[in-house]
Amino acid sequence: MNRRAVVTGVGVVAPGGVGRDAYWELLSSGRTATRTISLFDASAFRSQVAAECDFDPLTAGITRREARRMDRAAQFAVVAAREAVEDSGIDLDAADPGRIGVSIGSAVGCTTGLEEEYSVLSDGGRDWLVDHTYGVPHLYGYMVPSTLAVEVAWQVGAEGPVALVSTGCTSGLDAIGHGVQLIEEGTADVVLAGATDAPLSPITSACFDAIKATTPGREDPEHASRPFDGRRDGFVLGEGSAVLVIEEAEAARRRGATGYAEILGFAGRSNAFHMTGLKPDGREMAEAIRVALDRARLDPQDIDYVNAHGSGTKQNDRHETAAFKRSLGHRAYEIPVSSIKSMIGHSLGAIGSLEIAACALALRHQVVPPTANLTVPDPECDLDYVPRTARAHPMERVLSVGSGFGGFQSAMVLGRPRTGREAAA
Structure with missing residues (x-):
């Protein structure tokens, strides 16, 4: 049997709006979501511009306990995955959990949570020897990138292959490619595939400042990201997540799913x-x-x-x-x-x-x-x-x-x- 992979659900957390519809409205209107950084004090950095998500975890459906446990990047992924499943119309409770897979990409993992906890444990960087007892109970999870994929797997009840793909800035593409492979080879019938990153933190800004890869863009943050323009002077950091429901095409057709695209x-x-x-x-x-x-x-x-x-x-x-x-x-x-x-x-x-x-x-x-x-x-x-x-x-x-x-x-x-x-x- 020639197994094909189709996208039947799309979930998005992006700068400019949470949700698939807000995302498409931004893109199709040509509006920009780049602005002066507000998530932390960036006044000491060369680049002070970013594309931030206006994201409140409680409003987005994350419980207080989940918000305490999950890094910002994990919260993005879970919210995007929930929207993708709802959009697809698939009943995962009726599916064989061993045939449900997860493939999530991330370049920098739980950077936000790790930096915040280091600041607490070291008293703002003052102490070289840190006291781990001041850390949140789930600090270990921040140090293990696969936590991001695990959180999505828990949400959807996936008991099939679960993977975290980290190949830098191609992680999102590569994670979806891996999910497609799982469908095509017959390892899974449904895969939640996508990626998440919340890199907007002092440590990330300092790293890109050091190699002058990001734009200064202070005078006009809304127009600071200028691909292919002769005046461009670096990229603008962003954050967000997109998760897709990918299904075996014939199974999706049988249940009457309307696909977005075939990969x-x-x-x-x-x-x-x-x-x-x-x-x-x-x-x-x-x-x-x-x-x-x-x-x-x-x-x-x-x-x-x-x-x-x-x-x-x-x-x-x-x-x-x-x-x-x-x-x-x-x-x-x-x-x-x-x-x-x-x-x-x-x-x-x-x-x-x-x-x-x-x-x-x-x-x-x-x-x-x-x-x-x-x-x-x-x-x-x-x-x-x-x-x-x-x-x-x-x-x-x-x-x-x-x-x-x-x-x-x-x-x-x-x-x-x-x-x-x-x-x-």
């Missing part, structure tokens, strides 16, 4: 070159795209939209543009390309899942989200980057890519769900 192909590569550097020719990303297309049995002319990594650094934007030209040929100049990081910032490991959620919603609504703030194009980035305004556009298949520190390059192809007759062809 047709996925591939990952590494440049084995530099921890943060990228080769300008984009060869490794191009190879990931080529293999993803091969697995989907598609050619470049079959792609109708590209959701770019588009971080807003000169190195990445030019590398990515070269990769599109190398892998898609002349078709690269004809396909609309955009970066939603212009609106919701770069949430590290979570962003890949948020971008796949955006692709699924774009396929459903037949609208390409714009690249906000793109007013002065970089001459070296000469593709159709859909500046500032969303575009109605017929789409059957879309490509989403990711690029991460360590040399990770990932690509995923999604298509509108096929009918039974089309799938059999």
Whole structure:
């Protein structure tokens, strides 16, 4: 049997609004959710801009006990997972729990909780020897990244394979790719797949300040994230989560589920070159795209939209543009390309899942989200980057890519769900 994976539910916690509908409204309107950091005092940092989630755990359905136990990133993932399950209409109580899997990505794990607890235990960094008795009861869980996947598994009663994927900024894409593999190989029939990160903390800001990767952007925070724009000067940190319900396509069809998208192909590569550097020719990303297309049995002319990594650094934007030209040929100049990081910032490991959620919603609504703030194009980035305004556009298949520190390059192809007759062809 040819097992195929379809997305039947989408759940989102993102800057600009909690929930799938608020997320799509932000993206399709071209509004930005970047602003001056309010979650902590950032006055001492070079970059003081971020895309924060206006998230209250109690309002979002997290109990006080759960809020005490779970790091902010875990709270995001649980809320997104609950929305995805409700959206899918699936009755997980009636499913075999051993056939339900979870695949969650994260780049920095429970950073927020760890930093807060270190500050308490060390009395604001004063004491070198800390007193662990001042820590919260679940401090150990903050130190184990797999806690994030476990929290989602508990929520949905998953007793099948549960995994935490941490591959830097491609974690979200890679976690969904792993979930798809579980469906295709027959290990699971339903997978909750996505990613979460809440990296907005002093330690994260200090790390990116040190390598000058983030934008200063103090004068105009709302327009600080400018992928492919000639005036860009670094990316904007963000936070958030997206979780998808992925099902075996035939089982979803039998229960009458209306899918958002079928995941047709996925591939990952590494440049084995530099921890943060990228080769300008984009060869490794191009190879990931080529293999993803091969697995989907598609050619470049079959792609109708590209959701770019588009971080807003000169190195990445030019590398990515070269990769599109190398892998898609002349078709690269004809396909609309955009970066939603212009609106919701770069949430590290979570962003890949948020971008796949955006692709699924774009396929459903037949609208390409714009690249906000793109007013002065970089001459070296000469593709159709859909500046500032969303575009109605017929789409059957879309490509989403990711690029991460360590040399990770990932690509995923999604298509509108096929009918039974089309799938059999």
